[in-house]
Amino acid sequence: MKKIVCIVLTIFLFLSIALAEPVTQQPYELVVDGESRIGKYTGNMENGIPDGYGLFVTTNPNGYSWHYIGNWKAGLMHGEGSTYWEDGSLEIGEYDEGHFVFGYCYYDGADLELYSTLSTDRSLTDSESALVEPTEPTEPTVQYIGNKNSHVFHKLDCGSVKIMKDKNKVNFYSREEAIDMHYKPCGECNP
Numbered sequence: 001m002k003k004i005v006c007i008v009l010t011i012f013l014f015l016s017i018a019l020a021e022p023v024t025q026q027p028y029e030l031v032v033d034g035e036s037r038i039g040k041y042t043g044n045m046e047n048g049i050p051d052g053y054g055l056f057v058t059t060n061p062n063g064y065s066w067h068y069i070g071n072w073k074a075g076l077m078h079g080e081g082s083t084y085w086e087d088g089s090l091e092i093g094e095y096d097e098g099h100f101v102f103g104y105c106y107y108d109g110a111d112l113e114l115y116s117t118l119s120t121d122r123s124l125t126d127s128e129s130a131l132v133e134p135t136e137p138t139e140p141t142v143q144y145i146g147n148k149n150s151h152v153f154h155k156l157d158c159g160s161v162k163i164m165k166d167k168n169k170v171n172f173y174s175r176e177e178a179i180d181m182h183y184k185p186c187g188e189c190n191p
């Protein structure tokens with residue numbers, strides 16, 4: 001999942017590089033609230049500072065590396081973007097003048113959670129949702145029950161199902177599945 005996120009963002013980065021004339025691996029000092037991080041910036045610039053779309057790679061004084069990829073304004077992370085730390089922690093969402101203000105975050109093995117410092121609610125944009133929404137398939141639910149002996153299938157609430165022995169029951173997840181298996185619809189419940 002995280003690899004896919006990185007790949008998608010890398011593709012976006014290269015698209016943006018092709019469309020603009022950004023710098024590559026340029027030394028940059030990011031300063032947020034007086035805290036400074038020296039790193040390398042790749043992306044769009046305006047007046048010599050990051051502005052537009054770009055990637056910033058840096059290391060904290062304790063040796064912990066992280067990178068931000070996303071939108072920039074006047075030298076700060078601003079707009080949609082994502083930060084990734086070397087332990088897999090991440091923040092995906094919206095930044096405001098260098099601060100993560102809204103989106104999904106995941107820290108040090110904890111669950112992915114929604115984070116917001118915004119006073120007004122807003123929902124995730126489509127691109128944010130695409131990055132964080134789990135894509136696990138939903139479990140199919142049993143729609144009909146067939147009887148192995150009679151080869152008749154029923155709605156779940158049919159009286160025949162209630163008295164059917166468990167060993168004779170067969171689950172169907174769609175009407176088509178039952179028909180394909182040569183089961184006939186019950187005349188009582190008309191499945």
Ligand SMILES: [Zn+2]
Binds near residue numbers: 158159
């Ligand atoms: Zn029935």
